[in-house]
Amino acid sequence: MDPNTMVFLFDKAHPSVIYCKLGEKLWNTVCYTEKIPARLHLRDIKDGFDEPFSLNGSLYARGGQYHKKLLCIHQVQPTHIDVRKYCDLPRIQGFTHTNHSNHLVESYGELFYIVISSEGEHSFTIVDMNVFKLNQESLRWQKVKRVQDRVFFLGCLYNISYLATGEIKGGFIYHKRLDHLYIYRFEDHSISLSSRRLMWNIPKTCDQTIFFVPDLRLFHRQVEQDSDEARRSEIEGRETIEQANKEKSLFGMNEGESQLFGLPIDLLKIIVRLLNPVDYINLRSISKTCRSVLPQIQWREPSISLPFAPLSPWLVFSYMDSGIHSFMDPKLGGRYLINIPKSLVDGKILHSKDGWLLMSKTLKGLSFYNPLTKEIIKLSKLDMDFLSYSCIGFSSSPKSPECLVVAIDSLHFPCVYTIHPGEEKWHYYEFENHNYRSDTSLDSPVFYDGAIYVLDEYGNLVVFELQREGKMTWKVLHVHKRPIEFDYQNFLLVCAGKLLLVLISKVGKGAMVFKLNRAKMCWRRVRKLENYALYVSRSSSFSTLVKGNGMGNRIFLPRVHGNSVVNYYLKTRKFHCFSRQDDNVVKYSDTRNLLQASWIQPSW
Numbered sequence: 001m002d003p004n005t006m007v008f009l010f011d012k013a014h015p016s017v018i019y020c021k022l023g024e025k026l027w028n029t030v031c032y033t034e035k036i037p038a039r040l041h042l043r044d045i046k047d048g049f050d051e052p053f054s055l056n057g058s059l060y061a062r063g064g065q066y067h068k069k070l071l072c073i074h075q076v077q078p079t080h081i082d083v084r085k086y087c088d089l090p091r092i093q094g095f096t097h098t099n100h101s102n103h104l105v106e107s108y109g110e111l112f113y114i115v116i117s118s119e120g121e122h123s124f125t126i127v128d129m130n131v132f133k134l135n136q137e138s139l140r141w142q143k144v145k146r147v148q149d150r151v152f153f154l155g156c157l158y159n160i161s162y163l164a165t166g167e168i169k170g171g172f173i174y175h176k177r178l179d180h181l182y183i184y185r186f187e188d189h190s191i192s193l194s195s196r197r198l199m200w201n202i203p204k205t206c207d208q209t210i211f212f213v214p215d216l217r218l219f220h221r222q223v224e225q226d227s228d229e230a231r232r233s234e235i236e237g238r239e240t241i242e243q244a245n246k247e248k249s250l251f252g253m254n255e256g257e258s259q260l261f262g263l264p265i266d267l268l269k270i271i272v273r274l275l276n277p278v279d280y281i282n283l284r285s286i287s288k289t290c291r292s293v294l295p296q297i298q299w300r301e302p303s304i305s306l307p308f309a310p311l312s313p314w315l316v317f318s319y320m321d322s323g324i325h326s327f328m329d330p331k332l333g334g335r336y337l338i339n340i341p342k343s344l345v346d347g348k349i350l351h352s353k354d355g356w357l358l359m360s361k362t363l364k365g366l367s368f369y370n371p372l373t374k375e376i377i378k379l380s381k382l383d384m385d386f387l388s389y390s391c392i393g394f395s396s397s398p399k400s401p402e403c404l405v406v407a408i409d410s411l412h413f414p415c416v417y418t419i420h421p422g423e424e425k426w427h428y429y430e431f432e433n434h435n436y437r438s439d440t441s442l443d444s445p446v447f448y449d450g451a452i453y454v455l456d457e458y459g460n461l462v463v464f465e466l467q468r469e470g471k472m473t474w475k476v477l478h479v480h481k482r483p484i485e486f487d488y489q490n491f492l493l494v495c496a497g498k499l500l501l502v503l504i505s506k507v508g509k510g511a512m513v514f515k516l517n518r519a520k521m522c523w524r525r526v527r528k529l530e531n532y533a534l535y536v537s538r539s540s541s542f543s544t545l546v547k548g549n550g551m552g553n554r555i556f557l558p559r560v561h562g563n564s565v566v567n568y569y570l571k572t573r574k575f576h577c578f579s580r581q582d583d584n585v586v587k588y589s590d591t592r593n594l595l596q597a598s599w600i601q602p603s604w
Contacts, residue, residue, distance in 0.1 A: 006021050010050075010061065012048040016031040017032060032081045048063075049062065051104050054106065059073040059076075060073065062089070062104065063083075069087075069088055070086045070089055071085060072084050086139065090143075100116070100117055101115075102115045105152055107161035111136070112152070113131070115129070115131075116128075116154075125489055126182060127595060129184050145186070146187070147170070148186065151173070153176075154174065154175040156176070173186075180193055180194065181194035185592065188317070189318070191593050192591060192592040193589055280294070312329060312330060312544070312551070313330070314336075315327070315556075316328075316349070316371070316598055317594045317596055317597035317598070318596060323346075324338065325340050325371055327600075328564075328565050333565070338372075341376060343361070344376070347359040347367070348596065349596065351394055353397070354397040354603055355397070355602055356368050356369065358394055366405070368398040368421070379419060379421065380425060382417065391408040392406065393445040393447075404447075405420070408445065415431070417429075429471075444538070446494060453499065455492045459490075460478050479516070479521050491536040494542070495543035496532060498516065500513055504555075504557070510574075511570075512525065529554070530553060531547055531552040531553075533551045533555075535599040544601075553570050554569050554570070555568040555570070558594050558599070562577075562579070565577060
C-alpha cells in the first residue's frame with residue numbers, strides 16, 4: 001500500500017471536500033465555494049462536485065450547471081483547493097422529450113462517457129445508447145462504435161469496468177435500473193432485459209442503489225449460441241453484398257436444357273420468376289450447381305419481377321455500424337446484407353413506408369432511400385435541427401405526387417413542418433391560443449382518413465388536418481387511458497381501415513391491441529386479428545393481410561431471438577419465433593430489442 005495514498009469524501013450538501021492521508025488520525029475539510037479559483041466562475045462549482053474519480057494519478061469531478069463540465073482538482077490543501085476546467089462533456093442531440101442518464105467510467109487509464117436515452121411515462125423505454133472516449137491529448141471526446149475489449153457495469157451511485165477475459169465477455173454494457181438489469185450489446189446495437197437467473201445473487205433486502213455483478217455464465221452461453229447462428233446466416237446471406245457481374249443477365253446461359261434439375265430453360269425461367277428474392281437466394285444456396293446456373297441478384301436494378309410472389313415485410317437495421325444494412329425475414333429468419341451508400345453510412349432510419357426509408361445523417365438533412373434499387377432522393381434542409389421535431393414521417397412513396405413529409409415540433413408543440421419532395425422550402429404551421437402540453441415523441445405519425453394522427457403519452461390522439469387553402473387545423477381527441485402496467489411501449493397503426501393501438505408490456509408480460517371507437521371516443525380491446533399481422537417499431541408500424549402461412553393473428557416486434565424475429569401470438573398470449581419455419585415459444589428474457597431497427601415493405 002502506497003503511504004501517500006489519500007482518501008477523499010465529497011459533501012454536496014455543504015460544498016466541500018473531506019480528505020486524509022493513510023495513517024493520519026484526523027480528517028481535513030476545505031470548502032471550495034468560499035474562495036473561488038480565478039480560472040472558474042461561481043456557476044461552475046455552486047452545484048457542487050459530482051461523480052469524483054481518479055485518472056492516471058489525478059483527481060477529477062463533474063461540475064458546472066447541470067454538471068456538464070469535467071473539472072480537474074489539481075491540489076487540495078486545508079486552506080484552499082486548486083480546481084481547473086478540464087473539458088466539456090459531450091452533448092447528445094436527440095428528441096426533445098428524451099431523458100438522458102449519463103455515466104463517467106474510468107477504465108484502466110482511459111475515460112468513457114456513456115449516455116442512456118430513454119422515453120416513456122416512467123422512462124422505462126431505452127431508445128438509444130451512446131459511448132464516448134476521451135482523447136487525453138486533444139481533450140476531445142470521440143464517439144465509440146464498438147468496445148470489444150472490456151465490459152461496463154453502470155449502477156445508481158458508481159460505475160465499474162473490467163477487461164474482457166475468458167470468464168467475462170467484452171462488448172457489453174450492464175445497467176441496473178430499479179429491479180432489472182438491462183444488457184446492451186455493441187455488436188448489433190441491441191438491448192435485452194435480464195431474467196431472474198442472472199440476478200440470483202442479489203439479496204432481496206439490499207439497497208437498490210448498490211450494484212452487484214451478476215452471474216453472467218448463462219447469459220454468455222446464450223450469446224455464444226446466438227453469435228454462431230448469426231455467423232452461419234451471414235455467410236449464407238453475404239452474397240447480397242457482392243456486386244453482380246454487369247455483363248450477366250438473370251438467365252445468361254447456354255440455349256437448350258439447363259443444368260439445374262434437368263428442367264428446360266423456359267420452364268426454369270417461369271419457376272424462378274415466381275420466387276421472391278429470399279426464396280431465390282435460398283435456391284442458389286442448395287448446391288454449387290445452383291449457384292453456377294443461377295447468377296447473383298443485381299440489387300442496383302429491378303432485375304426480378306414479382307407479380308405472383310409478394311414479399312413479407314423485413315426487419316432492417318444497420319449491422320455493427322459497418323456500412324451494411326441487415327434484413328431479416330420474420331418467417332424465414334436469417335440475415336441478408338446490402339451495402340449502404342457512402343452518403344448514408346451511419347445514417348439513422350426515421351420512418352419507413354412503401355419500400356422507402358427516410359434517413360438522416362446530419363442534424364438538418366433528410367434523404368429518401370430505397371435499399372433494393374439504391375435510389376436516393378434528397379429533401380431540402382431545415383433551417384433548424386430537425387431532430388428536435390421528434391415525430392416525423394411521410395404519407396406515401398416519394399415518387400408519388402401525393403407524398404407529404406411531416407415533422408412535428410415537440411418543443412414548441414403544436415408546431416408542424418411539411419414539405420413535398422421536390423419543393424425548395426418547408427412549410428411552417430404554428431397554432432395560437434392553446435394550453436395543451438404533452439409528449440408526442442413516442443411514436444411515428446399515422447396518415448389516416450385524410451388527416452395526421454399522433455399518439456400522446458396519455459393515450460389521447462392529436463389530429464392535424466391540412467386544408468385546401470393551405471391552412472392546417474388541429475384538435476385533441478380525449479380517449480380512455482391505457483392500463484398502467486402496460487406503459488412500456490405503444491404503437492399507432494391502421495388495420496383494415498381502423499385505427500389500432502398496440503401496447504407492449506415494459507417487462508415482457510405480454511401485449512394488448514385496442515381499436516378506436518369513434519362514436520364513444522374510447523379504446524376497445526381487440527382479442528383476435530384473424531388473418532392480419534401487425535408489424536411495429538418506433539419508426540414504422542403497419543399491418544398486412546396474410547393467408548394460410550401461419551403468420552396471422554401476430555404482432556411482429558423489432559426483437560430477435562438468435563437469428564429469428566420475435567412475434568407475440570394473440571392466440572397463445574406468448575412470445576414466439578419461427579426457427580427453420582417451426583413455430584417456437586421463446587422467453588422474453590432470451591430476446592434482444594434492436595434499438596435502431598425498422599420494418600420495411602420491399603418495393604422495386
